Amino acid sequence: MVQKIVHDWATGKVYPHFQFVFSFRFRDLNAINCRINLRNLILDLYPYFGNILGELWKNPEGLLFTFDGLDEFKDSINFADNRRNTEPQYMCTDPEDWCEVSDIVYSLLQHKLLPGCSVLVTSRPTALHLLEKAEISVWAEILGFVGEEWKEYFNKFFEDQSVAAAVFNHVEENEILYTMCYNPSYCWILGLSLGPFFTQRERKQQRVPKTITQLYSYYIYNILKNHGREIESPRDVLLKIGEMAFTWVSKKKIVFRNGDLIKYNLQPSQFLSGFMMELLERDDSAQSVVYTFPHLTIQEFVAALAQFLSPYPGNIRKLLSEAHSKKDGRFEIFLRFVVGLSSSQSARPLEEFLGPFLHQTICRVIDWVKEMIEGQIRKSGSKTGKRNLLNTLHYLFESQNTALARATVGSVETLTFGDREAECTLQLTPIDCAVLSHVIGLCDTIKYLDLEYCSIQCEGFQRLGPGLHKCQVLRLGANKLRDSGVKLLSAALRNPDCKILRLWLWDNGLTASCTEDLSSALSTNRSLTALNVGCNNLGDSGVKLLSAALRNPDCKIQELDISDNRLTDSCAEDLYSALRTNRSLTWLNLRTNSFTDQSVPALRSLILTCRSLEWIQ
Template structure:
């Protein structure tokens, strides 16, 4: 049977040097509206963790871990990460009989195409016939008879009103309605429930589809470090040239991080290939601004030679080219302010661009500005990547200020006579406005635009643009006073300005060990944060005392705390405002923290209440919390009980706190919650009594108990307390494997109860610590009798007394793998 390849636009150039991208399972469809370069930089700081990778051909196949069928997959990824290429590769492999031969039809759509049908009405079958005429020509009018995959690429570009709460139900694939109603019912599963759906989106738009209708969320991670090298070695067949380029990219932290994005790898390769041809032995560009200026120059040269019939030595910035770039820059800036990445005829008209001229631009500047046509003939325009739009937007703002004195970054865009006559060349006013505006953005959407704008002020970069700039601006002192008092992103701007003086100053303090003694200015704190976050080493342990055990230091270093796996904040005398800030860090989706040590800080008031909101946040990844000697109060335990019911905590250390029986009850109620995930609880030196054991016993025998290790060392539990615990230890619901009872004032009477536990079929105990108790030999003999039981599972036992084994049962003697602190006595 001949299979129809319904629709693949073209075979992309990227597929000829295709480097396999990872699709990873997991995550949520929650919104992340941070600037995507920030997301890439954040991801680069996190240590690699095991993730479930999925091959494209297995996307809709149920795994052994999940019984339900996968109908709808939502794939997230930042712009340019390779989402579209992956869907095209999926379709191409199917069409060439390389994969997914159980699928009969793949129908790839883009939301760009569907947007222009907003006023039209179609049935689902009619929509397929409209885009894929081969299906209509083959006389196929019933899709229910086939195994079908619909691909919807670019949810973030959707301009259809996707209202899942108010849309009427539609089940007939032959009934006409609006395109948005068709999509909603297809996603809901009301329409053609047998079909599979693959939807791609940027992270900021992931929540447009309710999670109830998504069976699996995946993410395209972009290139790993080895894949970056693989790409460049495929791109450059000359081994020496490829090695030089790879080595150069590694020397620039910014370029190396950005090459996580495949499109940026392509831009970088295009630029460096050209520079190596034209500048033999010269210095290669190392900042983002330099890369994008060179990219613009390369495209201008291509137009001059290929389309205008010129020579490579001719000036590439002709008046016509200048006009094109100015028009594209204006469009880029106006649409960036509106948050638009794709443009229709109406958008271009608003910016004063003639639609015929736009088609010319997309014909000659195809690597910058693309015109796309779906099978429906309306035109769609976009820049090849968000970063290209941001660069051209910055160039437009820079050119406008240089040429006319007009500051587009100010709310009131007025041009004074003073600026016209004297201030054209002073960029500091423009830069200050841009910095202030960028800092007002909560999600950093102007961060990269700002880096480009500041980078353009460098004389070396203005030299590269000679011919496009009719005048140049002065940049000699713009970075001396303006940027140093600003936040972390501005250090990337300093990089674009090639100014590393402040960073070097702090690095010297770090190397000399003076940092913990020096009083740092706000700018120096920001520099320290930038250095720590830019370090190629994984941010494993953050120890505040290494820098300064003060509240001010902690608040200024919170971005580093957020990026670290483990935070040591002991002996810091922290106030409530710090706990509020820490709560915010714990609840951040960018947080990497899995262990927090707050021991030896006073938490007797509302501190733990503030912290608990972050701990209960679904984004919180913390699994270990240490609160040793923190003067915990009833309020603290109320907060902890609530946290245990709704967090990911696996280990909780409450040692050396004076805990009352009523507070143990509060703790136990949290432990009994079905949502509690705690595996290890430390309560040594807590003045617990035998009455505390009643509450703990209830928690251990709870049907939802998850505790594996319980440390009760150095508490006056006495024999009655252990007897109470022993009942729960024999419960079939008890999962405890390690019990520490050192220094608990136990006698031989406790051994009788524990012997019963050790010989119980339902006991899970593997390790038992009875050291520093007066068990006497008679008590230990009672324990020895349990060794004869076939249900004995213990492999570590600590005691101060001798233990007696019967030499007649060698097999059972070997069950005790490790006995500590006492000798063996064999008796016949």
């Protein structure tokens, strides 16, 4: 992305007000082990600037500095540390001042050095907390591919458009794989791993991957198939690669040097190049080769795979517990892969080249998952507890072990990820929703599901929807479901096996457009007794449609909250007409609407009809 920004600036497409753009990578800056000044930092990378830098300092507004990959920087920059502003050894207010690289970056960002210049810093989410105290005026999140761009990628990836269509259809039908497609790197992995299933006749009868672990198993399988014959013992070499990868996951590093390979008795080879990319890097004014996995998740997968190749399974549970205890998320994906690889379906393709996974390791991983889930269910009251529980549900999904799922969550009656206080709730991604739907689908005991303030939105709700009819109490308030989300929920209400008794949909941005579907569902539903659609924008036309459902003699609604919905006198007669024939409703909330004295006769009749009516003008 940074390269494109620099290219577009150089060709005049963006930022015409900048005279010069200086681009640095934190990965390169890690090689600087001494104090340096901004002048030499620039000349080291741009030697042709010679002695003209002094002229540039006179117009800092014309300078843009980009620093790419803060998450890869070896030093931690504390932007809340006031020592940098008061103690001489940390101060860097002049391009000629000698200091640490971290001090230069700090001073540029905090406008202490060359005030008026512009600075762009990029980072993976794992290091964003370092920038919270920095004086940053604009934040941007890179979303990657959206909508039709996913399909377009596969059409360009495969020459055979029938294969492209088959791969995309499989991805589209699979919630977890589909939600990965925003990331171009994931699309590349999907294309490499899934393509053979739709192009090689002998592979068509095998089950196409549906979890990320299964997907990555076939990614590695294809490398082993193409390069496995080039080395005497692929299992031993892959174990060493995995051990090295795990060490670097632990240290949050993604770049390997020749010294790292030597330490693990690895030699550069065509086999190794199947797993890792070779990059030319500057090191002390010289060129050297460094290695990195094509994507961080591939590094995490190989690190997980090494646990099953090791002949010593004794410490696996201790390792998993220690990894799970880290609160910075560095092992989150690694742990999902470990549990996923305990499944025979994920292990089978790799065992063809690597030999059988150690049975003791598989058993100990499964036992650890059981203990973790049972413990997290009991501790899911806090936000941290909710996050830990959600992570363990991801483990269950990756394992695809139905017996394990039913043994651990088969008797759970309550799942709570929301809260009436927004700051105590957990934000759920579409992938989280797909995992949650999978768990609900496996268990028939979950009666109460609280997802209030979870920011699910319509895309997440699409993933969550299929299993919702099995729950008795659904709290879905403040989730921005919009009308399209409620249309999906109406399908659950129409399900003949629907068990939903109480449904909260307050503050979801609903309008009259969704009430036709909702009204139709209420007319046929035989279970729902309480509905809260308060704090929306149903309006008079929406309530008129709901009134039609209330007139249906089969409607079972006993409690209805339509407060704060911009209702006026126009709908009062419709409500009165509906409730004059309705025999189930006993509680109605109409507060915070726009009724006037003209509605008093009809509303008085409502009070007499519903003995427990709560009404505040």
